[in-house]
Amino acid sequence: MNRAVRKFSRPVRAVILAVLVHVAFGLLLGLSLSFKPQVIKPGIAEPVKAIVIDRSTLAKEETSKKEDEKKRKAEAEKKRKKEDEKKRKAKAEKKRKAEKAREQEKQDAYSALGSLVGAIKGKIEGNWSNRLACSGQEVTISVKVNISGEVTAVQVVGDSGDDACRRSAENAVYKASPLPFPDNPRFFKWLDQEFQIIFKPDI
Numbered sequence: 001m002n003r004a005v006r007k008f009s010r011p012v013r014a015v016i017l018a019v020l021v022h023v024a025f026g027l028l029l030g031l032s033l034s035f036k037p038q039v040i041k042p043g044i045a046e047p048v049k050a051i052v053i054d055r056s057t058l059a060k061e062e063t064s065k066k067e068d069e070k071k072r073k074a075e076a077e078k079k080r081k082k083e084d085e086k087k088r089k090a091k092a093e094k095k096r097k098a099e100k101a102r103e104q105e106k107q108d109a110y111s112a113l114g115s116l117v118g119a120i121k122g123k124i125e126g127n128w129s130n131r132l133a134c135s136g137q138e139v140t141i142s143v144k145v146n147i148s149g150e151v152t153a154v155q156v157v158g159d160s161g162d163d164a165c166r167r168s169a170e171n172a173v174y175k176a177s178p179l180p181f182p183d184n185p186r187f188f189k190w191l192d193q194e195f196q197i198i199f200k201p202d203i
Contacts, residue, residue: 109187113195119180121197128172131201134165139201141169144194149181157196169199 124141125131139161144153154173156166173179182191 105186106190109182109184109190112182112184112187113191116180116182117197120176121199123176123179124172124197125199127175128168128201129175130164130168130171133168134161134199134201137161137165137201139165139169139199140196141173141199142194142196143173143179145177145179145181146193147181147185147188149178151177151179152193 137160140157142153142155142157143151145151151174154170156169160166161169182188
C-alpha cells in the first residue's frame with residue numbers, strides 16, 4: 001500500500017492518507033455504534049426473614065407464663081379446698097341429721113314403752129297370785145323380753161324384797177308373758193330388750 005501511495009505526488013499522497021484515515025475512523029466509529037453491550041438485569045432480591053431476639057422480652061414472657069401457671073394452680077387449689085369444705089359440711093350435715101334421727105327414734109321408742117308401762121304392770125299384777133308375800137315391800141323387777149314381748153329373763157334388782165317376795169314377783173312376770181311391747185321393730189334396739197318396773201303390792 002505504501003508503494004502505491006509513493007507513486008503519487010506528495011499532495012496527492014497526503015489526500016489519500018487523509019481519506020484512508022477518515023475511512024478507518026469511520027469504520028471504527030461504525031463498529032462502536034453497532035456494538036451493543038450486554039445489559040445484566042438485576043434479579044429481584046428475596047426479602048430476608050430475620051427475627052430479632054430480645055432477651056428481656058423473652059424473660060418477661062417466661063415470667064408471665066410462670067405467674068399464669070402459679071395463678072392457675074392457686075385457683076385450682078382454692079377450688080379444691082372449696083369443694084372439700086363443701087363435702088365436709090355436707091357430710092357433717094348428713095351425720096347431724098342421722099344422729100338427730102337416731103335420737104328421735106330412741107325417744108320415740110322410750111315414749112312408746114312408757115305408754116305401755118301401765119298395761120305391763122297391770123298384766124303382771126293380774127298374774128301375781130301371792131301379792132301378800134310382798135306386803136309392805138317395794139320390789140324393782142328387771143325384765144328382759146324378745147321383739148314379740150315374750151319374757152326371756154326376770155330378776156329382782158338389788159336387795160328389794162325378801163326371798164318369798166322375790167320368788168313371787170318373778171313368777172308373776174313369767175306368767176304374764178308375753179308382755180305388751182312396742183310393735184315397731186326399730187324400737188327394739190333402743191330398749192335393749194330389757195327394762196325395769198317398780199311394784200308396791202300394798203298400793
